[in-house]
Amino acid sequence: MKRILLALALTGLVGAVMAADAPLLPVTKAPVDVAVYIISPGDGASAGQEFTVRFGLKGMGVAPAGVVKERTGHHHLLVDVRELPPAGQPIPKDDNHLHFGGGQTEATLKLKPGTHTLQLELGDENHIPFDPPLVSKRITIHVK
Numbered sequence: 001m002k003r004i005l006l007a008l009a010l011t012g013l014v015g016a017v018m019a020a021d022a023p024l025l026p027v028t029k030a031p032v033d034v035a036v037y038i039i040s041p042g043d044g045a046s047a048g049q050e051f052t053v054r055f056g057l058k059g060m061g062v063a064p065a066g067v068v069k070e071r072t073g074h075h076h077l078l079v080d081v082r083e084l085p086p087a088g089q090p091i092p093k094d095d096n097h098l099h100f101g102g103g104q105t106e107a108t109l110k111l112k113p114g115t116h117t118l119q120l121e122l123g124d125e126n127h128i129p130f131d132p133p134l135v136s137k138r139i140t141i142h143v144k
Helices: 002-011 014-021
Strands: 037-039 050-058 071-080 095-100 106-110 116-121 141-144
Touching: 014 095, 037 116, 050 116, 050 141
Parallel strands: none
Antiparallel strands: 037 050, 050 106, 071 095, 071 116, 116 141
16 A cells, blocks of 8 residues: 555655545535626726725625525635636635635735736535536736
8 A cells, every 4th residue: 555655646646546535515506597796896907905806796695604595605706716626625715715704795905016816706605616616707907
């Protein structure tokens, strides 16, 4: 067994094998008539290093994390994230995956100067993405 793990580690496959073994959690089916969107700033906008992002949601309600209520979820803001978090796993919580489990519908961000992308993803009461994922269009902003 040790030789197999060593061989996998040397080929870079150990992470892939361990990720494949990670248990999937129950996933909430997404209603078909839902739209998640960023109200502001607009795509291509310029902003100062501190600015407010307003979240939009149509066809569902917002509820805090931990609250089980049909047709509700809460926002996660993905900053400079190229790939959506994996299905069946909680959305990570780090500098690029911002959680708004209190049911917030806007947030003030502080970003370094440069070009950044923003995208919303709705999570269920356990921070698990819906199936299929309920996401906004990814926008680009330019921070001065």
